[in-house]
Amino acid sequence: MSDDETVEEYLFKIVIIGDSAVGKSNLLSRFARNEFNAHSKATIGVEFQTQSVEIDGKEVKAQIWDTAGQERFRAVTSAYYRGAFGALLVYDISRRATFDNVARWLDELNSHSDTTVAKMLVGNKCDLENTREVSLDEGKSLAESEGLFFIETSALDSTNVWTAFEIVIREIYNNVSRKVL
Numbered sequence: 435m436s437d438d439e440t441v442e443e444y445l446f447k448i449v450i451i452g453d454s455a456v457g458k459s460n461l462l463s464r465f466a467r468n469e470f471n472a473h474s475k476a477t478i479g480v481e482f483q484t485q486s487v488e489i490d491g492k493e494v495k496a497q498i499w500d501t502a503g504q505e506r507f508r509a510v511t512s513a514y515y516r517g518a519f520g521a522l523l524v525y526d527i528s529r530r531a532t533f534d535n536v537a538r539w540l541d542e543l544n545s546h547s548d549t550t551v552a553k554m555l556v557g558n559k560c561d562l563e564n565t566r567e568v569s570l571d572e573g574k575s576l577a578e579s580e581g582l583f584f585i586e587t588s589a590l591d592s593t594n595v596w597t598a599f600e601i602v603i604r605e606i607y608n609n610v611s612r613k614v615l
């Protein structure tokens with residue numbers, strides 16, 4: 435490589451939050467390794483995985499953190515949120531209680547981060563149409579009223595998983611480029 439050829443690399447932290455068993459770990463493993471685990475058991479302790487997307491010809495790497503079961507004990511710590519540039523707030527479209535709890539997760543996120551954090555509301559398990567309890571419109575209007583991006587996904591059949599992360603990563607990248615310019 436010649437001296438004047440530089441490779442610009444970016445690394446951003448993203449957190450995934452939401453109630454237990456909404457599919458947070460599987461969304462991450464689908465995005466980072468293209469894997470799904472039907473019997474995933476939460477391991478306690480924070481874990482992260484990385485994945486890169488190309489934006490404007492640049493490699494933008496996301497370090498994505500998974501609560502790994504801490505949310506069961508209402509014990510997601512401030513260290514978990516620290517330094518995050520983006521967040522996915524996940525609920526399960528087949529369990530209304532997980533949607534009702536989004537407001538609490540959003541409060542917690544907002545109390546630990548500033549307004550520039552890119553936030554995406556994610557209705558996961560959209561493959562479970564037969565047992566749906568939260569409509570697409572309900573998800574959309576909550577997202578609109580709270581100023582969040584919104585998407586429905588299935589970690590099981592891969593629907594929109596890549597897109598969900600890519601939108602957040604692109605928004606972070608745009609936010610950061612705006613600051614630099």
Ligand code: GDP
Nearest residue numbers: 454455456457458459460472474559588589590
């Ligand atoms: P977490 O506790 O939020 O990290 O949730 P997990 O990723 O461990 O998933 C909880 C359960 O939901 C597991 O049995 C998964 O196999 C299942 N699951 C996760 N995502 C999906 C999905 O998109 N569709 C369906 N049908 N099941 C899913």
